[in-house]
Amino acid sequence: ARGQHTSISPDLAVSGTEPDRNLAMELVRVTEAAAIAAGHWVGYGDKNTADGAAVDAMREFMDTVQMNGVVVIGEGEKDEAPMLYNGENVGDGTGPEVDVAVDPIDGTRLTALGYNNALSVFAVAERGAMFDPSAVFYMDKMVVGPEAADFVDLRLPVKQNIHLVSKALNKPASQLNVCVLERPRHEKLVQEIREAGARVKFIMDGDVAGGIAAARPGTDVDMLLGIGGTPEGIVTACAIKATGGIIQGRLAPVDDAERQRAIDAGHDLDAVLSTNDLVKSDNCYFAATGITDGDLLRGVRYDNDRVITQSMVMRSKSGTVRIVEAEHQVRKWRKWLDD
Ligand code: VTB
Ligand code: MG
Ligand code: MG
Structure with missing residues (x-):
C-alpha cells in the first residue's frame, strides 16, 4: 500500500495540500473505468443507463485515489x-485537498447512438480554484489554440475573431474549421462564421472534446464557438491549462429568472471569463478516456478477452500531455460488462 510515510524519497511523498504529480496517472484509471462502463452501452439507444453505469464506475474508482476531493462540477x-453531486466528498480522504470536476460521459447521446467524440473526463485542481457554475447552465464560449490565444476576444464580432485566427495561424479563413454545437440557437452564429469565409464543423454534443480539439495541434479543428454547458466550460479550461490555448466564456442565462439568480449570486453577466477565471490554479490535472472514436482519442474497443482504452492525461504545471493506451482483462470488468 502507498501510505503517507512509506515513500523512500521525501519529494515523492503525498503530504500537505499540494496535489502531487503522480495524481495525473491515478486519475486516468478513473476515466478508464467510466469509459469501460459506458462503452458497454454504446449504440443501444439508452443514454441514461449508459450515464448511470459511467457515474457508478467513476464513483467507485475515484474513492481509491489519494486525495481529499470535493465535487465542484458534477454536471x-x-x-x-x-450525476455526482456538487459537494460530494470523493477520494480516499487522505492527501491533497482538491476541487474535482467530472463528466462521466460528455456526450451521452453520442454514446447511446454510436456517434463520434463521446469522452469520459475528470479534472482536479487545488481547493477553491474552480469557478462555481451552479448559477447559470449555459455559457457562450470561444476556444482557440496557443498561436491565436493572445489575439481573439469574445467581445469582438465573430467575423473579426475569425480574421484574427486566420492571421495568427497564417492560413486563409477558408482553411479554418470552427466547431459548433448543432443547435437552433446557433443559426446566426453559423451564418456569421460562413460569411467570414470559414467552415462550420458541427458536433451533435460533446463540446469538451470540441474545445480540446480546438486548442490542440493536429486536430483539424481551429476554433470552437457557441453556447454550451457551463460545467463543460470549466472542464475544458482544466484541459486547456495543460495543452495551451485559451477559453473565454460569458454566462448565458436562458431567461430573466436565471439572469436574476446569477446577479443575486454576484455574477457579472457581461464579464468575459478567461481560462484563469474558470480555473484559478496552475496546478491542475486532467484525464479523459475516449468512449466512442473521436478527433482526440479512440473509443473503447474489444479484442477477445481484452478491452482497450485510449486516454489523455495532462498536468498543467509541467504542461505534459500523455496519451495512454491500456489493455484491460474483460474478466476483471465483469461487473460492468455483464448483462
Ligand atoms: C454541451 C455538450 C454536452 O450539453 O455542453 C451541451 O458538451 C449544451 O447543452 O454534451 P444543450 O445540449 O442543452 O444544448 C451536452 O449536450 C449535454 O451535457
Ligand atoms: Mg455527462
Ligand atoms: Mg456533459
Missing part, C-alpha cells in the same frame, strides 16, 4: 442526468 443538473 448533469441541466439534463437531469445521473
Whole structure:
C-alpha cells in the first residue's frame, strides 16, 4: 500500500495540500473505468443507463485515489442526468485537498447512438480554484489554440475573431474549421462564421472534446464557438491549462429568472471569463478516456478477452500531455460488462 510515510524519497511523498504529480496517472484509471462502463452501452439507444453505469464506475474508482476531493462540477443538473453531486466528498480522504470536476460521459447521446467524440473526463485542481457554475447552465464560449490565444476576444464580432485566427495561424479563413454545437440557437452564429469565409464543423454534443480539439495541434479543428454547458466550460479550461490555448466564456442565462439568480449570486453577466477565471490554479490535472472514436482519442474497443482504452492525461504545471493506451482483462470488468 502507498501510505503517507512509506515513500523512500521525501519529494515523492503525498503530504500537505499540494496535489502531487503522480495524481495525473491515478486519475486516468478513473476515466478508464467510466469509459469501460459506458462503452458497454454504446449504440443501444439508452443514454441514461449508459450515464448511470459511467457515474457508478467513476464513483467507485475515484474513492481509491489519494486525495481529499470535493465535487465542484458534477454536471448533469441541466439534463437531469445521473450525476455526482456538487459537494460530494470523493477520494480516499487522505492527501491533497482538491476541487474535482467530472463528466462521466460528455456526450451521452453520442454514446447511446454510436456517434463520434463521446469522452469520459475528470479534472482536479487545488481547493477553491474552480469557478462555481451552479448559477447559470449555459455559457457562450470561444476556444482557440496557443498561436491565436493572445489575439481573439469574445467581445469582438465573430467575423473579426475569425480574421484574427486566420492571421495568427497564417492560413486563409477558408482553411479554418470552427466547431459548433448543432443547435437552433446557433443559426446566426453559423451564418456569421460562413460569411467570414470559414467552415462550420458541427458536433451533435460533446463540446469538451470540441474545445480540446480546438486548442490542440493536429486536430483539424481551429476554433470552437457557441453556447454550451457551463460545467463543460470549466472542464475544458482544466484541459486547456495543460495543452495551451485559451477559453473565454460569458454566462448565458436562458431567461430573466436565471439572469436574476446569477446577479443575486454576484455574477457579472457581461464579464468575459478567461481560462484563469474558470480555473484559478496552475496546478491542475486532467484525464479523459475516449468512449466512442473521436478527433482526440479512440473509443473503447474489444479484442477477445481484452478491452482497450485510449486516454489523455495532462498536468498543467509541467504542461505534459500523455496519451495512454491500456489493455484491460474483460474478466476483471465483469461487473460492468455483464448483462
Ligand atoms: C454541451 C455538450 C454536452 O450539453 O455542453 C451541451 O458538451 C449544451 O447543452 O454534451 P444543450 O445540449 O442543452 O444544448 C451536452 O449536450 C449535454 O451535457
Ligand atoms: Mg455527462
Ligand atoms: Mg456533459
